[in-house]
Amino acid sequence: MLGFALAYHRHWGNFWWWGMAMGRWAWGAFAVVMAWGSAAAADTIRLRADDWCPYNCTEAKMGYGVELATEIFAAAGHDVQYQLTPWSRSLEDCLRGEVEAVIGAAPVDSPDLVFGAEPIGVWDSTFVVRTGVSWRYDGVASLEQIKLAAIIGYIYMEPVGGYIDAHKKDRKRVDLIGGTAPLDQSLKMVAAGRIDATLESRSVLEYKLREMGLADRLELAGGTESGPIYIAFSPLQAKARDYAAILDQGIRAMRASGRLKQILDRYGVRDWK
Structure with a gap:
């Protein structure tokens, strides 16, 4: 619990008003994510991709997908380290286990990546x-x-x-x-x-x-027609499926609370669901 308390304090400005705005159901659902994440040691999740704004932008501006991941994993006691690298290198590094995740991936990129149930948008x-x-x-x-x-x-x-x-x-x-x-x-x-x-x-x-x-x-x-895109995790990272589950529950809670819409509105993007 100490690891979560410290992470929550660091991000207090981001999460206090969010928590107050959430309905009981949404907060209760996301509390499961926070309890799960805080029960383990804090991790650094290295997230890579090339510039694909508005999903992911510069390290300073981030993009709405990186903002979602950062808030969700911070609430679970983990840090996200986002960096721009060419897409082919990002994908290769993730598949080799040298980074934990890539953003903007589709199942066709590699069948070996670990995908959750919740996409972060659609692509065509x-x-x-x-x-x-x-x-x-x-x-x-x-x-x-x-x-x-x-x-x-x-x-x-x-x-x-x-x-x-x-x-x-x-x-x-x-x-x-x-x-x-x-x-x-x-x-x-x-x-x-x-x-x-x-x-x-x-x-x-x-x-x-x-x-x-x-x-x-x-x-x-x-x-062409469109399909879903995701934050996908390395198959060589032992916690890949845990990370995917945390992200899934966090996206659902943010959608229910209205926080997802707040972030998307800043980028001029509509909810894909």
Whole structure:
């Protein structure tokens, strides 16, 4: 209990008003999480990904998914250490057990990752082009008409993912971008006319276009269906399933209390459920 008391004191400013605002049911449910987490030694959960705002942003701004994880694990007596690294490296480090978790993962990224029941949002593959360009995504055949920027290590919704994989060595069709801010680079390339289109999750694109001041220069051009994304845990970490369960219960409690909506509103995001 001492470990929890210290963690709770450190985060008192974040949690006092939250607890007062929660209904009895929501607080009771989340109390199970806090009791569970506080019964064990405090852990540091290393969370990695590249910049995928608004799910996860810079270390300073975090993003709504990192904010959720930080509050939930702090209430359970644990710390979250978030850092930007290229996605392919983030995933590899997590699968090797060198970090505890990645944010923004889907089951297609790896069947070996440990997923909870509660996603932190949804993703799709939405295309963006320069404003005024007539091209629109209309099935995989329409991709033959453009040069596309895609991100190294990313999984894209099918059939788009299959097209990118089949043409990833043909730079006349697909230009692969890496680094910790590959979407920023891709959008700048489209705006400059160096590439015809790039693609990302719709909510990420909408956020980035506003943030980068490109909303009047670039526009959405259709996309695929959507699916859930998660904070996923390393299969080589002994507490991976415990962490997933803590996160699940915390998200449910935050949704019931209204705290989830408060965080999402700051990023202009609607609840995905």
